[in-house]
Amino acid sequence: MEYAGQLALFLLEKTGSIFGVWAGRMTAAEQRALFGQFLGKGLIIIDGEKETICNRVKVCYGWDYDDRNWRRWRQL
Numbered sequence: 103m104e105y106a107g108q109l110a111l112f113l114l115e116k117t118g119s120i121f122g123v124w125a126g127r128m129t130a131a132e133q134r135a136l137f138g139q140f141l142g143k144g145l146i147i148i149d150g151e152k153e154t155i156c157n158r159v160k161v162c163y164g165w166d167y168d169d170r171n172w173r174r175w176r177q178l
Contacts, residue, residue: 105138105178106153112136113150121150125158138178141171 110120117124125147130140137155145158147169156172 105136106175108136109148109155109175109178110150113148117150119150123150124148141173144170 113122113124114120116122125145127144128136128146133140133146141155142157142159144160145167146155147158148155153175154172155175155178156169158167158169160166161168
């Protein structure tokens with residue numbers, strides 16, 4: 103549950119609510135510090151309401167995207 107608490111504080115700082123959604127890019131070191139693991143390159147999406155994180159990657163020559171490494175906070 104240590105990582106879930108860190109994610110909640112991260113969202114509170116970035117969005118003003120633990121139920122917010124943040125999307126952005128993070129380095130491998132930042133991901134390991136916050137999640138305890140590396141999810142991958144691309145856009146990282148943290149959803150506080152659903153308590154999920156995922157890695158969004160462009161596919162189909164950039165016309166579409168795929169959400170990979172989708173996890174619930176409890177699985178961290």
